[in-house]
Amino acid sequence: MGRSPCCDKNGLKKGPWTPEEDNKLIQYIQLHGPGNWRTLPKNAGLQRCGKSCRLRWTNYLRPDIKRGRFSFDEEETIIQLHSVLGNKWSAIAARLPGRTDNEIKNYWNTHIRKRLLRNGIDPVTHSPRLDLLDLSSLLNSTQFNLSSLLGLQALINPEVFSLAATLLASQNEITPEESYLMNGQMLPPQNYGYCNSDASDNSNFQSLNNNSSNQNISLDSVLSTPTEDEKESYCSNLMKFEIPESLNFDDFM
DNA sequence: AAAAGGTTCAACCGCGGGTGC
């Protein structure tokens, strides 16, 4: 509002930095320190705005930057700090030596956020997804049964319906007739494993074998209030409630 | 081998807070 972008001025370059530009910036800062970002590019002989220089330095060229994959400890720290601080990336970065806010933000959005969603956790609140909880509440009510679920079938997302059907089946004895009614609507119970490791990104999440116990998945495990210990770990029982890969979360967003 | 689709991450943008005049 009012103020023009700092890079609008004629001749100022935008886009990826060249090695020559990097060298100029590094050499200038090594000699004079970061100082005034507004005047730095002119003094350093760079056709860039100060903002671009500051970003390049703080996010990439700074000598104390740690590059490479995030460790398990770092990942855990990010999740814990995010649950307290929210999207305060700079505050989170301040507690992770060598990591920048930009790097953490990117890592959150591309890795952690997706994993939490896949595990049925709202990445904003760090609680089980409310829409799934509402569904679970429905299923937990004493009036709710298979027929009422089938009545809802036309009204809700088919994938949510499948999930509800599976949860209901896990809680109740299903008669052969009911089973027939639900045929084709249910995902195989073994799809709801506990805290599967994410094969695509070499996750450090603990991988538990899919076995018959999975079929006894309890709504309590979704609804229970976590203890402090459970809150401490993003692989707590709450987090172990996993949504199948086939579920498209965008439909719920 | 090539095209299409998906993912990653460096870099940009706009806004708000702090400071000095």
Next chain:
DNA sequence: TGCACCCGCGGTTGAACCTTT
């Protein structure tokens, strides 16, 4: 008090890269 300027933050973009078909 109001204005101008600087700095830093969080959200977003888009090119490069990777994977799948």
